[in-house]
Amino acid sequence: MFQRILSSDSELIVFERDVSDLFFSNVPEDDIKQMNEWPMVQVANPVLFGIVSSPGHPIITCFGITPQDARIQNADWQSGTRADFGKDPRGVALGARAAAFMHANVGSQVSIGHEMFPVAGILKTANGFEDGGVFMPLAAAGNFFHKEGVVSVATVKLKNKEDRAAFKRAVEEKFPKLIALENEEFSRSYSQFKILKATAWAVGLCGLMLGGLGVANTMIMSVFTRIREIAILRVNGFSRVQIAVLIFGESAVVSLTGAVAGLSLGTVCIWILKFIPDLNGYIEGRWQPEVALVVTLLACATGIAGALYPAIYAVRIRAVEALRFE
Amino acid sequence: MNAMATPTDNQKFVLQAKDVWKSYDNKMVNVLNGVDFAARASETIALCGPSGCGKSTLLHVLGGLDTLDNGQVFINGTALKSDGSELHRLRHEIGFVFQLHNLIPDLTLEENCLIPTVAAGTKRSEARERLMQLVKRTGLAHRLGHRIQKLSGGERQRTALCRALMNRPKILLADEPTGALDERTRTQVFDLLLELVATEKITLVMATHDRTLAERCDRIALMRDGKILGI
Numbered sequence: 275m276f277q278r279i280l281s282s283d284s285e286l287i288v289f290e291r292d293v294s295d296l297f298f299s300n301v302p303e304d305d306i307k308q309m310n311e312w313p314m315v316q317v318a319n320p321v322l323f324g325i326v327s328s329p330g331h332p333i334i335t336c337f338g339i340t341p342q343d344a345r346i347q348n349a350d351w352q353s354g355t356r357a358d359f360g361k362d363p364r365g366v367a368l369g370a371r372a373a374a375f376m377h378a379n380v381g382s383q384v385s386i387g388h389e390m391f392p393v394a395g396i397l398k399t400a401n402g403f404e405d406g407g408v409f410m411p412l413a414a415a416g417n418f419f420h421k422e423g424v425v426s427v428a429t430v431k432l433k434n435k436e437d438r439a440a441f442k443r444a445v446e447e448k449f450p451k452l453i454a455l456e457n458e459e460f461s462r463s464y465s466q467f468k469i470l471k472a473t474a475w476a477v478g479l480c481g482l483m484l485g486g487l488g489v490a491n492t493m494i495m496s497v498f499t500r501i502r503e504i505a506i507l508r509v510n511g512f513s514r515v516q517i518a519v520l521i522f523g524e525s526a527v528v529s530l531t532g533a534v535a536g537l538s539l540g541t542v543c544i545w546i547l548k549f550i551p552d553l554n555g556y557i558e559g560r561w562q563p564e565v566a567l568v569v570t571l572l573a574c575a576t577g578i579a580g581a582l583y584p585a586i587y588a589v590r591i592r593a594v595e596a597l598r599f600e
Numbered sequence: 601m602n603a604m605a606t607p608t609d610n611q612k613f614v615l616q617a618k619d620v621w622k623s624y625d626n627k628m629v630n631v632l633n634g635v636d637f638a639a640r641a642s643e644t645i646a647l648c649g650p651s652g653c654g655k656s657t658l659l660h661v662l663g664g665l666d667t668l669d670n671g672q673v674f675i676n677g678t679a680l681k682s683d684g685s686e687l688h689r690l691r692h693e694i695g696f697v698f699q700l701h702n703l704i705p706d707l708t709l710e711e712n713c714l715i716p717t718v719a720a721g722t723k724r725s726e727a728r729e730r731l732m733q734l735v736k737r738t739g740l741a742h743r744l745g746h747r748i749q750k751l752s753g754g755e756r757q758r759t760a761l762c763r764a765l766m767n768r769p770k771i772l773l774a775d776e777p778t779g780a781l782d783e784r785t786r787t788q789v790f791d792l793l794l795e796l797v798a799t800e801k802i803t804l805v806m807a808t809h810d811r812t813l814a815e816r817c818d819r820i821a822l823m824r825d826g827k828i829l830g831i
Contacts, residue, residue, distance in 0.1 A: 503704050509665060509696050510763065511719035513688040594660045597702060 283344045284319070284429035285438060287460050288445060291453040295466065297323050300424040305449050309428065312444065314437040319343045320425035322415045326387040331375065334386060335407040338415020338425065345399060346409065353380040354395025360411045365394030369405040384408075389418065430454070482576060485532065489580030493525050497584040504588050505596030514589040521585040522578060529577025533570045613638040613674065614803045615662060615771050620671035622657055622826075627669070631657045633826035634671070641770070644797060644804040645831075646814035649823035655807035658823070659773045662805065663694045676770065692720045695764030695802075697793075699776035701756040703748045709735075709759050710744045716766045727766065734762040738792060754785035761793060765800065772797055774806040778813065790816070 288309070290299040301320070309318040322338030339345060341360040349356070352370055359367050366386070368378055373396045376384050383390045386408060399405055416422045432441060438456060445454040461467055497504070504517060512520075544559040615638065622632040631654045639645050647655045660666035662673055664680050664687050673680040675690045695716075703712045710731065717727035735741045738758045743751060751759065757777065764772060777793060778786040790813050797804045806817065814820050821831040 502702075506702050506704055507715060507719070509702065510716045511688070511691045511767065512715075513719070516719060592666075594665045597698065597700075 283348070284317075284431045285435060286430040286432070286441060286454050286456055288318070288428040288430060288449075288452050288454045289426065291451055296426050297325060299426045300421070301426065301428055301452060302424050304423070305452065306425070306428045308448070309430065309445075312441075314432055314434065314441055314444075316431045316433045317342070318428045318430045320412060321427050321429060322412060322419065322421060322424075323426040324415060324419040324421075326418075328376075328385045328387060334372065335403070336386070336415060336418070337404065337407055337409050338412045338419070339409055340412050344429075345404060346397070349397035349399045352396045352398055354393075354397075356395070356397075358394050359409070362392060362394055363411055364391055364414050365411070366391045366414075367395040367397050367409040368393055369407050369409070370396060370398040371402070371406040372408055375406075387418070482572060485529075485573070486576045486580045489525055489529055489532075489577050490583060492528055493521060493581045493584035494587070496524065497521065497588045501591055501596045504591050505593040508591065508593040509597065517589050518585045521588050522581050525577040525581030525584075526574060529573040529580075530570065533573035536573075537566055537569060612640065614641045614676055615639040615805065616674040617658070617662060618672045618674075620658070620661060620673065621669040622654075622661055622666065623669055631826050632661065635826065635828055637662075637821065637828060637831075639771075639803050639805055641803055642798075642801045643819065644794065644817040645806070646817040646820045647805065647807040647823055648809070648811070648814050648820055651809075653823040654826040655823055656775050659775050659805065659807055663696060663771075663773045664691055665696075692716070692767045693770045695767070695769040695772045697757075697760050697764045697772065697774040697777040699779040701748075701760040701780075703756060703759055703763070705748045708745050708747055709740060709751065712748065712759060713763045713766055716763060720767050722767070730766055730768070731762070734765055737796065738762055752785075753781055754789055757781060757785075757789050758792065761789070761796065765796060765802075768800065769802060771803045771805070774804065776807055776809070778810070779808075786810075786813075 288306075289296055289301060293299045303320055306318050306320050309315055319340060319342065320338075321343070322336075324336040324338070326334050326336060328334060337345070341356070346356050346359050346367070352373075354367065358365065366384070368376065368384070373379075373393075378384045378393050378396075380393050380395060382393050384393055391408075391410070391414075397409070410418065412425070416425070430441065432438065442454045445452055455463065507517060507520075541559075541561065548559050617635055617637040620632050620635040620637075621630075623630045635654070635658060637658070647658065649655055657666065661668055664673070664675075675693060678686065678690060680690060681687060704715075713731050713734070714727055717730070722730075731744075732741070735744060738761060740755060740758055740762065743755060743759075748756060748759070757780075761777070774793070778789050781789060793804070794816065796802070804817070806813075808814050819831055822829045
């Protein structure tokens with residue numbers, strides 16, 4: 275869910291080294307102040323993440339941010355103005371989805387944890403995860419989550435993008451407990467993403483194996499129920515190679531049909547999910563030709579592997595014996 | 601006419617078997633016990649003998665459908681080996697007709713007949729031309745698009761005959777080709793079979809129990825206990 279954390283306009287994220295989740299990361303605000311003084315840094319914004327529950331809403335994600343944060347500046351404000359954020363030290367801005375499920379308007383009070391907060395504005399961001407959250411002034415968030423003086427991460431925008439490597443080295447030297455990563459590096463290395471990717475691969479491999487077994491089963495049934503027909507083909511001049519080509523060809527057609535149907539169904543499902551308000555921003559549908567190609571090739575490979583045993587069985591059918599069966 | 605062949609006769613005979621042995625179940629059941637057999641071009645030979653004497657097995661090994669334990673089979677002078685491209689090529693020179701028509705029921709008459717031409721890689725237009733020629737001669741032209749289930753027994757057997765002749769084979773091996781037909785249809789189909797092999801100059805080797813049909817062939821080979829007793 276942090277995959278688009280840098281979607282504002284920053285290039286790097288700084289957080290505590292070796293934490294399993296950004297919610298547990300502690301970055302001292304003093305360190306961020308020092309970073310802001312580095313000549314290569316345009317701005318380093320502190321962000322504090324926290325999760326609370328309130329009556330009827332077991333999980334509410336809170337973002338403690340400064341009024342200068344790009345999330346506040348770039349958001350589409352549906353009620354209130356970006357200038358209002360932070361004027362009231364306890365005034366919170368709600369993501370559009372959060373405002374909807376909390377039935378809140380500007381001026382009303384919302385229950386977050388065991389406290390009540392006034393609503394200073396309602397905003398819509400491009401990120402569905404943020405859209406379902408609550409934006410608090412940083413000081414209020416620190417107080418609420420008992421994290422005075424520390425935040426979860428710093429999102430950093432550099433004056434010159436070429437200085438990314440230098441910035442990372444500087445963080446490593448001056449703040450050994452912290453780590454700076456670029457967006458892609460963060461996506462690759464963040465443990466939750468790793469788990470998600472591993473899960474996706476595991477599910478994919480299971481799907482592939484099930485697909486292979488499905489094709490093999492289909493082709494075995496196809497061969498077993500047509501032993502006599504295969505024998506007739508053999509008697510009428512079909513060579514073993516021609517029989518094998520027939521079986522593999524049929525398997526390829528089955529597999530390719532499955533691949534096309536799967537790709538179409540997947541595309542339609544993703545397209546539909548995009549229009550479900552609760553998932554808005556969480557799912558981003560992209561048509562990638564290389565993925566479609568890999569899926570198609572994998573389907574072909576699965577088809578060939580699945581048809582191997584049926585093909586071997588088919589070419590070994592002894593025509594004269596098979597023709598004796600009725 | 602003596603059908604027993606000598607090695608130097610290979611080129612003279614269209615089909616020749618030399619000292620052919622065949623057994624099943626790890627040689628527990630001996631089916632062919634040193635069979636010598638030869639057929640010249642365009643002649644018709646009936647294989648007669650009691651059930652289990654090896655008539656069908658001999659047809660199968662002559663056509664390369666079954667392997668030999670010992671001996672050799674020659675087709676147009678070329679030794680038939682149990683595998684390889686040569687067997688595939690020679691198979692197209694042999695047509696088979698069985699007692700049961702052995703047609704694919706889900707296909708139409710036309711599709712069934714085109715199977716051997718697909719195997720042989722014949723051009724579609726040539727195959728169609730040949731098919732039209734054969735269905736006209738066998739009186740099946742009006743049944744081309746019909747599925748096999750819709751055909752009568754006689755029509756099915758005539759379809760099987762058409763299919764066997766699609767690749768213009770030099771040899772036709774028929775295993776009780778009229779065995780499953782009533783007497784009237786049997787005579788009609790057999791008349792047609794003889795007419796076709798005569799006009800196409802095909803060598804016919806036919807296994808049959810029907811003495812009347814056998815006597816209409818050029819020669820009769822009598823089989824017993826896996827041997828040809830006389831011809």
